[in-house]
Amino acid sequence: VSALAPRSLLRFVAIASVLFGAFVLVYPFVAPAYRTLVRETANPVLRMAPDPSRVEPGDDGGWRIVPVSGQGTAFSVTADDLDLNHAALILLPSLLLATPGTWRERTRRLGIGMVALFLLHVLSMPPWVAALKCLRHDPDSVPCSYAYSVFGAGSQIYAFVVWGVLTWGVWAPGPAAAEPGSRGAPCPCGSGLKYKRCCGAGEPAARAKAAPR
Amino acid sequence: VLRAWAIFGATFGALQLVATSLSPGARDAITALLARATGALARLAGTPVEVTGSLLYADGYGLEVIWQCSGATPMAVFVAAVAAFPSSWRAKLVGWAIGLPLLVVANLARLLTLLWVGMHHPHAFDTMHLRVWQPLLILMTVVLWLAWVTRLVPRERTRAA
Numbered sequence: 477v478s479a480l481a482p483r484s485l486l487r488f489v490a491i492a493s494v495l496f497g498a499f500v501l502v503y504p505f506v507a508p509a510y511r512t513l514v515r516e517t518a519n520p521v522l523r524m525a526p527d528p529s530r531v532e533p534g535d536d537g538g539w540r541i542v543p544v545s546g547q548g549t550a551f552s553v554t555a556d557d558l559d560l561n562h563a564a565l566i567l568l569p570s571l572l573l574a575t576p577g578t579w580r581e582r583t584r585r586l587g588i589g590m591v592a593l594f595l596l597h598v599l600s601m602p603p604w605v606a607a608l609k610c611l612r613h614d615p616d617s618v619p620c621s622y623a624y625s626v627f628g629a630g631s632q633i634y635a636f637v638v639w640g641v642l643t644w645g646v647w648a649p650g651p652a653a654a655e656p657g658s659r660g661a662p663c664p665c666g667s668g669l670k671y672k673r674c675c676g677a678g679e680p681a682a683r684a685k686a687a688p689r
Numbered sequence: 690v691l692r693a694w695a696i697f698g699a700t701f702g703a704l705q706l707v708a709t710s711l712s713p714g715a716r717d718a719i720t721a722l723l724a725r726a727t728g729a730l731a732r733l734a735g736t737p738v739e740v741t742g743s744l745l746y747a748d749g750y751g752l753e754v755i756w757q758c759s760g761a762t763p764m765a766v767f768v769a770a771v772a773a774f775p776s777s778w779r780a781k782l783v784g785w786a787i788g789l790p791l792l793v794v795a796n797l798a799r800l801l802t803l804l805w806v807g808m809h810h811p812h813a814f815d816t817m818h819l820r821v822w823q824p825l826l827i828l829m830t831v832v833l834w835l836a837w838v839t840r841l842v843p844r845e846r847t848r849a850a
């Protein structure tokens with residue numbers, strides 16, 4: 477709960493900004509190796525998709541997506557397009573290392589977070605490739621645009637989601653903070669509901685008997 | 690925690706669906722509005738800019754504002770994150786009322802700086818566009834959300850108690 481102090485926010489913003497700048501500079505050196513790792517790990521996954529494909533290295537750091545079945549045509553994805561997907565590599569470590577905690581906690585979160593981001597990038601490849609193929613045939617298709625926005629260019633949110641899941645306990649009210657004076661009092665989580673209908677919904681009998689009349 | 694992330698996922702998914710389903714005419718109107726606002730800000734800063742639809746021309750350089758430049762994704766993330774965090778409806782409404790206009794301003798700052806970088810340092814445009822501003826807008830969204838969580842929500846809780 478102490479992490480909710482305004483000073484923690486200022487420290488978070490300062491550390492995240494400095495790290496963000498540093499990771500922007502480091503990104504061009506790390507991105508090619510990361511892309512190779514994603515590509516090679518995703519290829520077996522892509523082969524299991526309903527319309528199997530294979531991803532190969534393309535021109536200028538981009539990718540070439542080749543249909544395995546021989547049906548359809550191969551197409552290229554530029555390095556700029558891939559930056560839209562992989563720039564979460566800059567954001568996520570900045571957020572995780574800036575979040576309050578001991579260095580041991582921060583390092584642990586960083587390790588888990590980067591593995592989670594990598595898995596999200598690999599697992600989002602089949603729907604992303606399918607959306608790219610679909611948009612080549614029908615650029616106005618709403619389902620394909622939606623899939624592209626979620627699994628492709630919109631994958632910046634992966635960084636937000638991974639960071640949010642790993643640091644939720646730092647920012648959200650813990651069980652200790654959610655202990656009210658009585659079951660009829662407003663819930664400390666601020667939902668506006670009574671405690672018995674919100675945080676205390678799972679403990680009716682015990683607390684009702686224990687409450688003074 | 691699971692309830693919060695379910696609310697986040699459902700709200701973000703629904704907002705993305707709405708944004709994806711917008712007609713091309715509605716999207717063009719929004720991008721043209723952003724181009725006009727960026728052009729007005731650039732003129733205020735002393736750069737003569739000509740705006741045609743969603744295209745900006747300045748000093749022989751052209752920049753097209755496309756739908757992905759509208760800041761819709763960071764805004765959807767912010768709306769969903771505020772909706773998901775346990776807090777009163779009043780706190781959520783105040784958060785949206787303050788946070789969303791600030792994200793619009795941040796997005797205009799992005800378009801303005803991209804226009805400037807494109808005019809004066811075209812070789813750095815892709816880096817600024819794809820590697821700096823894309824994640825930076827999400828970082829700003831995180832900071833706005835945390836400011837709401839650490840400043841406004843506790844105040845609302847104290848008032849409710």
